[in-house]
Amino acid sequence: DSGVTQTPKHLITATGQRVTLRCSPRSGDLSVYWYQQSLDQGLQFLIQYYNGEERAKGNILERFSAQQFPDLHSELNLSSLELGDSALYFCASSVDPAGSSGNTIYFGEGSWLTVV
Amino acid sequence: GESVGLHLPTLSVQEGDNSIINCAYSNSASDYFIWYKQESGKGPQFIIDIRSNMDKRQGQRVTVLLNKTVKHLSLQIAATQPGDSAVYFCAEAGNNRKLIWGLGTSLAVNP
16 A cells, blocks of 8 residues: 555546546655556656645646645546546655655556546 | 657566566656556556666665666566566656656566
8 A cells, every 4th residue: 555545446427527536645745746547658747746836747638637735635637528538547646856855656546537 | 858768568577587677768867767566457666766876776676777878777677476567667757856757568477
């Protein structure tokens, strides 16, 4: 158990809908990362938050947004869903931004999103 | 642009043999590298890391080698076991503090 909690574990929704994925980081971790993993594109970094503020942005679509709350949990909002958004969405957390002190990033189990 | 790529997308080894998974990176300014293991249905799990001031680092049955001259990273797994079957990712932490991931190498261990 990595200590990172993601909900829901599985989600099936229709095209055009909106969903929210939730992540609780490990106790004490200030950074939260969101990743999308699909069969054809592998693990894609979406966005990172550190202590409530956006820290880095990756290949995140404009239809997607995220935020980190004062209690450090994070939500990833996916709107106007398309079939191609079906993927495994991972949240990860770390103590501080990666690379600054040799810390590592711990991943949750992921949220399976299926868009039909 | 910056990228991290894996030389071999799939690797099949016999149980008990040593496995070597390779990774190339393009950003010579990167100073931190991580190997992750992802088992089916689970999130990536940290295996071992190495900073750019080191050439080699050993863990339990795993060794990471870093060759900065050719920007190459490898993960060696000794006495590979069936439980080692997974997808292995290398990741590079550049000075912009954003991890860059490779596509992953699938390791299959044959009994």
